[in-house]
Amino acid sequence: MSFEDPADPTADAESLTDAPAVGRETTTTRSGTGRTVIDTRNVSVHYGETQALSDITMEIPEGMVTALIGPSGCGKSTFLRCINRMNDLIDTCRVEGELRLYGKNVYDDDVDPVALRRKVGMVFQKPNPFPKSIRENVAYGLEIQGFDGDVDARVEESLKSAALWDEVKDQLDESGLDLSGGQQQRLCIARAIAPDPEVILMDEPASALDPIATSKIEDLIDDLAEEYTVVIVTHNMQQAARISDRTAVFLTGGELVELDDTDSIFENPDSERVENYITGKFG
Numbered sequence: 001m002s003f004e005d006p007a008d009p010t011a012d013a014e015s016l017t018d019a020p021a022v023g024r025e026t027t028t029t030r031s032g033t034g035r036t037v038i039d040t041r042n043v044s045v046h047y048g049e050t051q052a053l054s055d056i057t058m059e060i061p062e063g064m065v066t067a068l069i070g071p072s073g074c075g076k077s078t079f080l081r082c083i084n085r086m087n088d089l090i091d092t093c094r095v096e097g098e099l100r101l102y103g104k105n106v107y108d109d110d111v112d113p114v115a116l117r118r119k120v121g122m123v124f125q126k127p128n129p130f131p132k133s134i135r136e137n138v139a140y141g142l143e144i145q146g147f148d149g150d151v152d153a154r155v156e157e158s159l160k161s162a163a164l165w166d167e168v169k170d171q172l173d174e175s176g177l178d179l180s181g182g183q184q185q186r187l188c189i190a191r192a193i194a195p196d197p198e199v200i201l202m203d204e205p206a207s208a209l210d211p212i213a214t215s216k217i218e219d220l221i222d223d224l225a226e227e228y229t230v231v232i233v234t235h236n237m238q239q240a241a242r243i244s245d246r247t248a249v250f251l252t253g254g255e256l257v258e259l260d261d262t263d264s265i266f267e268n269p270d271s272e273r274v275e276n277y278i279t280g281k282f283g
């Protein structure tokens with residue numbers, strides 16, 4: 001059993017510890033698969049004495065886009081970084097509770113964070129290509145995992161999935177830094193896709209981009225959701241409403257106040273606090 005077969009309850013210590021990536025069948029649709037990719041139980045996070053998240057219990061469905069929204073400082077990015085253990089890189093950060101990926105607690109001692117990050121790719125707010133060629137940027141993760149397949153074919157496939165291939169196919173050996181901001185962000189998405197992850201985390205991926213580049217990224221997220229589970233932090237409520245199937249609202253104190261279908265959150269939230277936030281009475 002491995003992450004490639006999430007239905008197997010014995011999942012994943014193995015695939016998180018060594019695991020060459022294996023191609024995965026695409027079975028998801030925007031109505032989701034009915035399976036849960038990530039489920040958390042009482043996740044709390046502190047940076048030193050500062051509590052950033054409080055008792056987060058939630059489930060993220062496979063094959064859908066889940067948006068995390070809420071005011072500045074409510075812990076959205078912290079939650080995202082818990083999923084692929086990027087918070088491990090922050091000395092003062094302490095995570096309590098359980099965060100499971102296909103049933104396997106990613107904080108178990110036998111989980112290799114590098115293997116985890118292949119399964120859970122990440123795209124950041126500011127495009128951050130390496131100072132290397134376009135081809136090398138996309139191939140980077142494949143090299144680390146010792147991929148022994150056709151690297152050029154995977155690079156092409158990833159750039160196509162990131163809607164960038166047509167623009168760069170004749171300049172694969174040129175620097176990724178010479179691309180426009182929007183192209184750089186799509187390059188970073190191609191880099192995240194190349195190792196064939198299960199989940200793509202996006203931390204405000206369009207906030208540094210102009211409206212046209214933003215619209216391309218939003219279209220791309222829609223396409224990616226055909227094949228991957230996407231979890232996206234956004235400050236832009238209209239964007240969350242446009243692109244996500246599920247929305248989680250975090251509020252001050254690092255509390256998850258409501259998680260529901262995006263239409264329900266925006267049209268008929270259960271919580272008055274969420275309604276106040278959505279309507280701009282509180283922010």
Ligand SMILES: Nc1ncnc2c1ncn2[C@@H]1O[C@H](COP(=O)(O)OP(=O)(O)OP(=O)(O)O)[C@@H](O)[C@H]1O
Pocket residue numbers: 047050051052070071072073074075076077078079090092235
């Ligand atoms: N590296 C860090 N060291 C110390 N405190 C941190 C660190 N990162 C975040 N915090 C604190 O944790 C809390 C949550 O921050 P986080 O960035 O997760 O919130 P956010 O909702 O993503 O905010 P924003 O929307 O402004 O990006 C804040 O109080 C923040 O100051």
